[in-house]
Amino acid sequence: MVTRIASAAPLLAMPAPAARAARIVGKNVQRAASGMLGLSGERMSKVDTAWLRMDNDHNRMMINGVWTLSPGIRWQALCERVQQRLLQYPRFRQRVVQDAAGATWVDDDRFDIAAHVVREPLPHRKGQSMQQALQQRVGELAMQPLDGRRPLWQIHLVEDFTGDDGEKGSALIVRIHHCIADGIALISVTLSLVDGGSEPPQRHAKAAHAAGSxxxxxxxxxxxxxxxxxxxxxxxxxxxxxxxxxxxxxxxxxxxxxxxxxxxxxxxxxxxxxxxxxxALMPDDSATRLKGKPGHAKRVAWCPPLPLDEVKAIGKALNCSVNDVLLSCVAGAIGGYLRAQGDDPAGQEIRAMIPVNLRPMEQAWKLGNHFGLVPLVLPIGIENPIERVYEVRQRMNALKGSTQPLLAFAMLSMAGMLVKPAQDALLNLFARKTTAVMTNVPGPRDALTLCGARVTQCMFWVPQSGDIGLGVSILSYGGGVQFGVMTDTTLCPEPQQIIDAFTPEFARLSLLTLMLPWGEE
Structure with a gap:
């Protein structure tokens, strides 16, 4: 009681408006401090906080994914599976409460499965396939923010879907905010959701710090x-x-x-x-039509899977990695797209930021973001596929052993400790010098099933930050490898044209590899 009177005395001496302001400040400080000490929930890491606050009007920080299934599944079955498996991860039952010092994960006492597993109608125009309608809807949802009053994820189920291959089934569109987890961690989540998947390991509660300082x-x-x-x-x-x-x-x-x-x-x-x-001293990359101020609409496209064994065979023949082969084909597809638009990409290069995993795979179930970034300059101006793949290999080798992923991770940690305008200024240093965000994630080798239905295709896109308008994703799954693109429609109205150039680029590389004068060695 004495303490309360003593601490209240200065407020009594203040004018009424000043006293009210002091009380508000005091409450905010107390709220921030209690969050820092973990008293009102689990404190969000500073790296995850940086991703939480990175949303802007033309880039939402969501990981977007698509699954197609055959035969179809029903909403009730998907809800039951999500409740049994996905909700075992606390993050998917928790909403985010922000304060002056950052953010806290807090259990959602009014959690409603129907708000997160949503039936998705998929009307399509005359002459538009369901696949095209699905791509359009993914682009629309990529720009719709998640409800901040609820846990930051949603699964949209198209119960009756027929793809371009004529196979009838269902389609899932998955949206998860990047502050929950990175791509590698979400693969762990995926494997627990499918048939035969295991529940996540039980997390042992942390011992409380003696002083909680x-x-x-x-x-x-x-x-x-x-x-x-x-x-x-x-x-x-x-x-x-x-x-x-x-x-x-x-x-x-x-x-x-x-x-x-x-x-x-x-x-x-x-x-x-x-x-x-x-x-710090990265030069600007080439000024192409893919770089500029984005608008407020997204579009996505993806190609049918390529045989992973064939990609590996080409890599082995050329003494290159699978990554070298795929990234070279990406560079060729982008260069081919620019030439088709009437541009001359000769001598041009674009920089892509590539995430690098910084966590042991056995800890992926813990979620959160534990990755760094390395800048890879793609030689989009080299037309010869063999010359281009060797140039990509040389550049990838130069990045091996680099500490740049760690420095990028440290920068994201620091950004999460700054006020949002300062965070934006820091992270925009990267965005101004980058044309694309590119990910290459190894998925399951064997085909998966969900609620008894076979997962026929899966694709995902990580978000672009700042003013970056191009996202490229490569995912291996079930013996195949897929290439997907997400673009801002102001910078690239038809990403399908980039996709359409990818398979021919791979075919050219494959053909030229076979035509090389192989000796006995």
């Missing part, structure tokens, strides 16, 4: 995740790199290990400085 919160949500993910990511670049980062984290061990450790640490420090400079 803000310093402990900061360490748990920013410092430890970054250093742990950084070490795991650099492990992939070699033991010496990982050892060096460990030394940078623990300088006392550097002194114990003497000169050799210092040399390794210095080498890693040089790598970090060099990569930071490369990110």
């Amino acid at each position: 803000p310093e402990e919160w900061l360490a748990d949500t920013l410092i430890r995740p970054f250093t742990d993910m950084a070490v795991k990511a650099i492990d992939m670049a070699g033991e010496s790199a990982a050892h060096s980062l460990h030394l940078l984290r623990e300088p006392e061990k550097m002194l114990e290990q003497g000169l050799a450790g210092s040399v390794e640490a210095a080498r890693m420090a040089y790598q970090l400085v060099s990569d930071a400079a490369a990110l």
